[in-house]
Amino acid sequence: MKNSIVVSLCAVLFGLLAGAVLMLATGHNAVEGYRFLFQGGLKNAERIGNTLAIATPLIFSGLAVAFAFRTGLFNIGVAGQLLFGAFCASVVGIHLDVPRILLLPLMLIAGALGGAVWAVVPGLLKARFNVHEVVSSIMMNWIGFWAVYYGVRTFIKNPSSETESKPLPEAATLKTHWMTDLFQGSFINMGLLVAIVVVILIAFIIAKTTFGYELKAVGYNRSAAEYAGIAVNRSIVYSMAISGAIAGLGGVALYAGNANNIEIGILPSQGFDGIAVSLLGANHPLGVLLSAIFFGLLYSGRGFMNAMTDIPPEIADSIIAIIIYFSATSVLIERLLRRFVRRKNQAAAGDAGEGKVK
Amino acid sequence: MWGTIEQIFPYAIVFTIPLLITALGGLFSERSGIVNIGLEGLMIVGAFAGSFTIFKLRALHPKADWVLWVGLLAAVVAGMVFSLLHAFASINLSADQVISGTAINMIAGAITVFMARNMTGSGNIRVQSFAPYDIPFLHKIPVLGPLFFTRTYSTTWLILAVLAISAVVLYKTPFGLRLRACGEHPHAAEAAGVNVRRMRYIGVLISGAFAGIGGAIIILTYAGEFTGSVSGLGFLALAALIFGQWRPLGVLAATLFFGFATTVANVSQVIPSLSDVPPVVLKIFPYVVTLLALIVFSKNSRAPKAAGEPFDSGKR
Numbered sequence: 001m002k003n004s005i006v007v008s009l010c011a012v013l014f015g016l017l018a019g020a021v022l023m024l025a026t027g028h029n030a031v032e033g034y035r036f037l038f039q040g041g042l043k044n045a046e047r048i049g050n051t052l053a054i055a056t057p058l059i060f061s062g063l064a065v066a067f068a069f070r071t072g073l074f075n076i077g078v079a080g081q082l083l084f085g086a087f088c089a090s091v092v093g094i095h096l097d098v099p100r101i102l103l104l105p106l107m108l109i110a111g112a113l114g115g116a117v118w119a120v121v122p123g124l125l126k127a128r129f130n131v132h133e134v135v136s137s138i139m140m141n142w143i144g145f146w147a148v149y150y151g152v153r154t155f156i157k158n159p160s161s162e163t164e165s166k167p168l169p170e171a172a173t174l175k176t177h178w179m180t181d182l183f184q185g186s187f188i189n190m191g192l193l194v195a196i197v198v199v200i201l202i203a204f205i206i207a208k209t210t211f212g213y214e215l216k217a218v219g220y221n222r223s224a225a226e227y228a229g230i231a232v233n234r235s236i237v238y239s240m241a242i243s244g245a246i247a248g249l250g251g252v253a254l255y256a257g258n259a260n261n262i263e264i265g266i267l268p269s270q271g272f273d274g275i276a277v278s279l280l281g282a283n284h285p286l287g288v289l290l291s292a293i294f295f296g297l298l299y300s301g302r303g304f305m306n307a308m309t310d311i312p313p314e315i316a317d318s319i320i321a322i323i324i325y326f327s328a329t330s331v332l333i334e335r336l337l338r339r340f341v342r343r344k345n346q347a348a349a350g351d352a353g354e355g356k357v358k
Numbered sequence: 359m360w361g362t363i364e365q366i367f368p369y370a371i372v373f374t375i376p377l378l379i380t381a382l383g384g385l386f387s388e389r390s391g392i393v394n395i396g397l398e399g400l401m402i403v404g405a406f407a408g409s410f411t412i413f414k415l416r417a418l419h420p421k422a423d424w425v426l427w428v429g430l431l432a433a434v435v436a437g438m439v440f441s442l443l444h445a446f447a448s449i450n451l452s453a454d455q456v457i458s459g460t461a462i463n464m465i466a467g468a469i470t471v472f473m474a475r476n477m478t479g480s481g482n483i484r485v486q487s488f489a490p491y492d493i494p495f496l497h498k499i500p501v502l503g504p505l506f507f508t509r510t511y512s513t514t515w516l517i518l519a520v521l522a523i524s525a526v527v528l529y530k531t532p533f534g535l536r537l538r539a540c541g542e543h544p545h546a547a548e549a550a551g552v553n554v555r556r557m558r559y560i561g562v563l564i565s566g567a568f569a570g571i572g573g574a575i576i577i578l579t580y581a582g583e584f585t586g587s588v589s590g591l592g593f594l595a596l597a598a599l600i601f602g603q604w605r606p607l608g609v610l611a612a613t614l615f616f617g618f619a620t621t622v623a624n625v626s627q628v629i630p631s632l633s634d635v636p637p638v639v640l641k642i643f644p645y646v647v648t649l650l651a652l653i654v655f656s657k658n659s660r661a662p663k664a665a666g667e668p669f670d671s672g673k674r
Contacts, residue, residue, distance in 0.1 A: 275457070
């Protein structure tokens with residue numbers, strides 16, 4: 001546990017260093033770049049609110065990936081699940097005429113269900129036919145991409161735009177006045193509160209329940225779990241369903257919280273960033289929360305940085321991608337750390353030895 | 359009907375070729391035992407390197423045709439260099455190959471746009487493409503002529519030649535045998551004196567080279583502009599690899615299928631017999647078929663047995 005924190009921090013450090021090298025190599029001032037990047041995400045209450053809002057969908061997508069990881073499944077289909085969940089929630093939000101106190105929970109349920117349906121397909125294929133979930137969930141991403149593309153045009157068509165869905169009425173979004181006022185006009189919304197509740201819930205399920213124990217057992221060693229009497233196939237399907245449901249909630253937070261309509265013709269990058277968030281957070285719910293906020297900070301500060309300097313905003317994406325590469329190659333960091341520790345020990349031993357001679 | 363087929367056939371081929379070469383690259387990598395989910399990113403890198411090189415050289419040599427070929431070469435080199443990241447992580451560090459590949463995809467997507475924005479501001483690089491041409495005499499052959507020899511690109515023939523050479527290398531040379539052995543039984547291969555790590559490096563480097571040229575061919579044939587994405591073609595190539603059951607001719611058939619399915623979906627509105635089909639059905643058709651194929655092949659998949667597993671020569 002302590003080790004994985006050190007590895008994650010090293011990965012972040014290396015990522016930021018590589019980002020600096022990238023800025024220098026393209027003829028920019030790296031110190032200035034980072035100053036504006038972090039100012040842009042933290043300077044005042046509004047910007048902090050925006051940072052948290054941008055982090056919200058990442059918390060969901062990171063948690064979705066992390067949860068499936070615990071069962072040994074690589075859910076690379078979060079983007080599609082998120083998109084389809086958001087689509088289901090938006091259809092409910094636009095077409096259902098009920099009071100807000102009912103509408104928002106119904107939208108969240110619709111989003112979770114939509115995401116779950118999209119994730120259950122790879123889960124079932126894995127459990128029943130042993131089809132690798134990575135390939136099948138990539139296919140589901142593109143099926144979701146086109147299903148939502150035409151679904152939006154059919155069910156929630158925007159009369160004035162070809163690339164967006166019809167905007168949700170204000171009552172059907174997660175925005176509230178008290179949060180907007182608290183953060184002085186930021187687009188922060190109740191999605192963050194839902195995210196925190198889900199983080200706690202998932203942390204509890206993983207750590208404290210029999211169900212969570214079974215999922216983890218399947219993730220550690222499938223054969224051993226089966227031998228111990230755990231229904232492995234059922235665990236796989238449940239794990240994917242819950243992972244997809246979390247992703248679907250993220251879709252609601254993204255498209256009915258931060259935004260108020262769905263942009264079509266694009267797979268939401270938050271889905272793939274979820275892999276990064278989960279990896280950096282060592283697949284732990286709390287780690288996911290923290291790394292999502294860190295990535296949210298990079299994403300929210302890049303606009304300000306781009307306005308104040310001429311560093312392209314993609315520097316944030318580059319830094320995140322490099323951090324992921326270093327997390328993926330954590331063996332390298334561990335080896336370096338071990339060498340560092342050994343050298344320190346040797347030095348200490350050397351001092352002690354010299355002491356004896358004297 | 360025939361007229362329609364004659365019209366869409368050349369487009370389908372043009373669309374198939376980048377997919378084919380990328381999937382073929384993936385084939386070398388997976389046959390050597392390394393799953394390469396980073397094909398998408400490697401294509402983007404190739405597309406960028408090609409566009410960048412041509413953009414810069416074009417300023418110096420406005421008329422020369424060889425500039426485009428130098429661009430292709432740059433794409434090959436860039437793809438290889440970039441694939442080293444994946445090779446190092448998965449061969450030397452025993453990293454999870456799927457995660458490393460995902461990292462490759464993210465790095466490629468971010469850094470290329472970052473670099474492109476430093477050049478052009480918008481992040482898009484527009485370059486001149488190859489011009490399609492009719493092959494003299496051959497295009498007059500009835501039936502075959504209009505299908506295969508009209509509006510073709512030199513790159514198409516180059517890639518088909520690479521396919522033929524690859525098939526021979528894989529199945530008829532000692533190198534091919536050793537490469538395949540590393541993907542099936544790496545320990546047996548090592549016992550027979552094969553350097554498994556080196557073979558896997560070669561496999562990954564070939565996938566980088568092929569995916570790189572595949573990405574550049576997209577720009578130099580039908581796209582004409584680098585936009586920082588290859589819209590999921592790398593993933594589709596991965597699907598084609600599985601669909602084609604890790605064999606060169608299977609991959610050719612699978613990529614042709616995807617090429618046609620996509621082209622038909624793109625032009626369905628103007629084809630009378632297809633305009634009644636909802637477009638969403640045609641768009642998702644290739645992906646649904648892939649899912650079904652995965653189920654059908656799941657019973658006796660020919661996936662390389664050791665693909666995706668880190669090689670540990672101490673483990674028996």
